[in-house]
Amino acid sequence: MSSRVIRMAATAGVTALTIFTATSCSSGDGGADAKVTPAAVASPHSDGKGGQGEKKEGAHWGYQGADGPANWATLAEDFEACEAGREQSPIDLDDDKAVQAPVDKAVTIDYRPVTAELVNNGHTIQANVPAGSRIVIDGTSYELKQFHFHLPSEHTEEGEHTAMELHFVHADKNGKLAVLAVLMDEKSGASAFADLFKRLPTKEGATAKITKAFDLTAFLPGDRDQYRYEGSLTTPPCTEGVKWTVLKDPVTVAPDEVATYKELFPKSNRPTQPLNDRKLTEVDK
Ligand SMILES: [Zn+2]
Structure with missing residues (x-):
């Protein structure tokens, strides 16, 4: 490359x-x-x-x-x-290891319709979005910068992968990162990703602009029950200090969309990492 x-x-x-x-x-x-x-x-x-x-x-x-x-x-x-990190991502999400937290610990999601620039960066399709969408974690606001995909999923639920995983990457005003992850289940029928996946730039380094604003919440499940933990980037340099929220419910992605993505990136998941001394929290809204 x-x-x-x-x-x-x-x-x-x-x-x-x-x-x-x-x-x-x-x-x-x-x-x-x-x-x-x-x-x-x-x-x-x-x-x-x-x-x-x-x-x-x-x-x-x-x-x-x-x-x-x-x-x-x-x-x-x-x-x-x-290799040396002790708080690495992704992890296996296991209800038996999760500690229930009160509902006020839930990450809140406030996404607005966005335009986007899609970039094929050789590892993923990344959509850079303008300012205006955010999540709030324990009172701190993190602004959405970009979202991108992995195939198969990086996080697993009791060892099981889903077909793909969507990462929304946010930063607070000091540059601290928070990622919201959405598991994507392969299923026939309606998919919120149809329009986007028709526009994926297929060549490394290529870009595509989506100038008509679209609704990001269509990429989220209706139910916002979630896991939270402290982790890292799942790509080098694997920097720690990233706040992770993984929504428990998956969204649907169509088989032909998975096939399209797989042609571009046949495999793009880091294996799950040990939980070590970390706490896995679950918040059911
Ligand atoms: Zn990612």
Whole structure:
């Protein structure tokens, strides 16, 4: 992937490089916020010519083989949390291990209709959205930055995957991240994702704009019962300190939509990680 990205940057100039790196390997789950520095932008796919490549920051990674999750920590110095971290994501969600919390601990979701820029960043389709949608966790507001997909699901429920998983990535005013995860069950019939999945940019680095505002709440289940826990990015550099909320009820995705996505990204889930000393909380609304 690196060489292709470098070629693209060389031919398309700074704009393409900026769009790509702000949403790609360097940032993973946490991408598309304002924290991408010029140095970080320059480094992720540099081959050294840019003078930023020596530390292998933002090195190439993937989901299978030598670049796969088992080896992420060895691919770059700043990926070491992928192995050394004790509060990693995703996890298995097991009711027997969950502690019930009062309903006022529930994360509230306040999403507005949005336009979006879809980006194929080589790992996922990411939709960058304008400001205005948020979730509130324990009184702190986290603004929605982007959402993206994984196949199959990253979180499991008692060991079982769903076909896909949707991650809504938010940041508070200090840049702290909170992800809302929605499990996607493959089922025939009506799917809220039909329009979006017709527009997926198929080539790595390609983008597509959705200029007509659409309702994000259509991507959420009606029931907001949820799990909460403290975790990490599920992509390198696996940074911890991410507040996770996983809705218990799945939404429906159509078989042909799953097939379409699978053609672009055959496998994009990190295996579940040990819970260790963390508390898994469940809040039934
Ligand atoms: Zn994700």
